[in-house]
Amino acid sequence: METRRTVLQLAGSTLAAGLMADPVAGAPHAPVALTPASYGDVTLLDGPMLEQFRRQHDTLMAMDEDALLKPFRQRAGLAAPGPDLGGWYNWVRKYNIPADFRGFIPGHCFGQYVSALSRAHAVTGDRATAEKVARLVAGFAPTITAKFYDDYALPAYTFDKINIGLLDAYSFAGVSNALDVLNRATDAALPHLPEKALTRPEMAARPHPNVAFGWDESYTLPENLYLAWKRGAGDRYRALARRFLLDQAYFAPLARGDNVLPGKHAYSHMNALSSAMQAYITDGSAMHLGAAANGFDLIVAQSFATGGWGPNEAFVAPGSGALGDSLDTTHASFETPCGSYGHFKAARYLMSVTGESRFGDSMERVLYNAILGALPMKSDGTAFYYSDYNNIGAKFYHEYHCTCCSGTIGQVVADYGISAYLTRPDAVAINLYAPSQFTWKRGGRTVTLRQTTQYPLAPDIEIAVATPHEETFAVMLRIPAWAGAGTRIAVNGRRFADGPQPGKFFAIRRTWRNGDRIALTLEAPLRLEAVDDKHPGHLAVVQGPLALFAVGPRFLPFHRDELMAVKQASSGPEWRVTTPEGAQTFKPFFAVAQESTRLYQATVG
Numbered sequence: 001m002e003t004r005r006t007v008l009q010l011a012g013s014t015l016a017a018g019l020m021a022d023p024v025a026g027a028p029h030a031p032v033a034l035t036p037a038s039y040g041d042v043t044l045l046d047g048p049m050l051e052q053f054r055r056q057h058d059t060l061m062a063m064d065e066d067a068l069l070k071p072f073r074q075r076a077g078l079a080a081p082g083p084d085l086g087g088w089y090n091w092v093r094k095y096n097i098p099a100d101f102r103g104f105i106p107g108h109c110f111g112q113y114v115s116a117l118s119r120a121h122a123v124t125g126d127r128a129t130a131e132k133v134a135r136l137v138a139g140f141a142p143t144i145t146a147k148f149y150d151d152y153a154l155p156a157y158t159f160d161k162i163n164i165g166l167l168d169a170y171s172f173a174g175v176s177n178a179l180d181v182l183n184r185a186t187d188a189a190l191p192h193l194p195e196k197a198l199t200r201p202e203m204a205a206r207p208h209p210n211v212a213f214g215w216d217e218s219y220t221l222p223e224n225l226y227l228a229w230k231r232g233a234g235d236r237y238r239a240l241a242r243r244f245l246l247d248q249a250y251f252a253p254l255a256r257g258d259n260v261l262p263g264k265h266a267y268s269h270m271n272a273l274s275s276a277m278q279a280y281i282t283d284g285s286a287m288h289l290g291a292a293a294n295g296f297d298l299i300v301a302q303s304f305a306t307g308g309w310g311p312n313e314a315f316v317a318p319g320s321g322a323l324g325d326s327l328d329t330t331h332a333s334f335e336t337p338c339g340s341y342g343h344f345k346a347a348r349y350l351m352s353v354t355g356e357s358r359f360g361d362s363m364e365r366v367l368y369n370a371i372l373g374a375l376p377m378k379s380d381g382t383a384f385y386y387s388d389y390n391n392i393g394a395k396f397y398h399e400y401h402c403t404c405c406s407g408t409i410g411q412v413v414a415d416y417g418i419s420a421y422l423t424r425p426d427a428v429a430i431n432l433y434a435p436s437q438f439t440w441k442r443g444g445r446t447v448t449l450r451q452t453t454q455y456p457l458a459p460d461i462e463i464a465v466a467t468p469h470e471e472t473f474a475v476m477l478r479i480p481a482w483a484g485a486g487t488r489i490a491v492n493g494r495r496f497a498d499g500p501q502p503g504k505f506f507a508i509r510r511t512w513r514n515g516d517r518i519a520l521t522l523e524a525p526l527r528l529e530a531v532d533d534k535h536p537g538h539l540a541v542v543q544g545p546l547a548l549f550a551v552g553p554r555f556l557p558f559h560r561d562e563l564m565a566v567k568q569a570s571s572g573p574e575w576r577v578t579t580p581e582g583a584q585t586f587k588p589f590f591a592v593a594q595e596s597t598r599l600y601q602a603t604v605g
């Protein structure tokens with residue numbers, strides 16, 4: 001793979017050399033090609049992404065604060081009023097994993113709800129949201145005790161989420177004592193953490209009262225520990241981050257190009273790649289950049305046409321046909337909110353460091369085909385978990401309240417804006433095409449870019465530039481690798497003679513004036529993607545970033561050329577084809593409601 005070699009060469013030479021030459025005291029040590037926008041600088045405009053963010057924000061605001069604090073108050077022996085959220089969230093007398101997941105990880109997603117609310121405040125400036133964050137932190141602080149983690153199956157897992165919740169409360173919601181609270185929460189957790197990151201087999205080899213004790217995710221801790229150090233929580237966090245890097249069993253072999261993914265728990269090992277990226281960005285470790293880049297490529301290589309990965313929450317062996325086999329055997333095809341959150345973070349770090357647009361191609365696949373189509377969370381903790389790529393699939397809520405995915409959905413939808421625009425001093429990169437406005441502060445001046453588009457249901461994207469003064473910089477447009485020869489770009493109606501190159505950013509460098517307009521038309525040819533090499537007849541219809549799901553109740557058999565004739569009906573979220581057997585409708589995942597679905601069509605002849 002050409003692209004992977006490029007990254008590794010960067011890791012081995014250019015970037016590492018840059019580290020030696022130009023360290024900046026107190027700042028991230030590694031050179032970064034592009035910096036993601038800040039939460040407050042991007043405003044989503046009317047469209048499905050804004051609608052999903054608002055709905056999730058409303059749900060988090062409606063969650064009962066006593067119920068959220070209850071498991072912590074109970075362990076601290078404090079009065080604990082309010083209802084049980086139930087599911088994974090509350091203590092239960094009879095703890096019976098894996099037959100019954102009630103009481104699986106009490107309080108685990110509290111920190112993620114706090115994080116999501118804090119980010120939502122940073123995005124919207126909503127005062128009531130910041131006040132709710134402040135009340136939750138104030139309610140949590142007096143409950144802190146090391147006893148919380150006595151006989152607790154996943155202490156690292158829960159502490160990692162409390163860490164990011166308190167960090168985000170401090171950084172994004174103005175809770176000034178949140179770092180002090182974090183230091184006390186860290187003191188309470190440390191006696192319960194292992195001496196180093198442990199793999200699942202290593203944990204299983206230790207005496208443990210219950211199988212769930214073998215599922216802790218200490219190897220995901222470094223990312224947020226590095227962030228704690230960078231945001232001023234104290235020097236010990238950097239040392240803790242290094243202590244929990246899963247080097248020997250994971251990062252070192254990945255950096256060498258060894259595929260150690262098969263059989264590993266999917267989401268947590270994607271998430272661990274963000275720890276590797278922080279080890280690179282913060283500590284300058286080129287080995288960890290190589291590990292993250294290779295790991296990400298190996299995951300993308302075993303993805304479904306939706307961009308999702310890890311059926312039954314496990315990575316598969318290349319060439320085994322396991323992805324195709326899963327279409328008949330499971331409805332747990334992709335852990336969607338957690339997986340999308342982990343995917344977005346790793347892709348954003350990699351794009352930021354390498355400047356390569358392909359990480360954005362993979363983000364938008366996961367956006368439109370996975371997270372944007374998640375069923376909305378409810379304030380009782382009911383949440384969407386698995387996307388279902390079964391031959392007879394459907395959208396469904398998880399049976400337990402307050403799963404992992406109820407925590408990550410609020411974080412990933414709050415991150416839409418910061419994932420859409422990235423900058424460097426002389427350029428702004430537009431990574432996601434969505435109705436939105438980016439306010440770019442350049443020194444003392446401000447440039448505003450406003451995107452108007454129905455993409456991906458329509459191919460046209462218009463970007464209006466507003467600037468009080470003439471400014472010289474580049475606007476970099478992500479041209480997806482799938483973009484067809486009809487893709488074109490114009491500024492103020494004048495088309496560029498050279499067509500943009502798919503799979504790269506197209507940079508328009510000029511002196512911009514107020515009112516300048518960029519018009520981008522992305523031609524999206526239809527293509528067919530087999531689920532894997534062992535199942536060449538199981539084909540997904542893909543147009544641009546969209547994997548198209550056939551919707552039931554009836555699913556036709558197809559010839560390849562019939563699938564290639566699938567066409568969008570007007571400009572809505574519906575595609576159709578008619579064959580001698582009848583008519584079949586297709587929809588992108590975000591437009592699927594209660595219909596039964598089939599992602600991979602069975603082809604005949």
Ligand SMILES: [Zn+2]
Pocket residue numbers: 335337338339385403404405406408
């Ligand atoms: Zn999850």
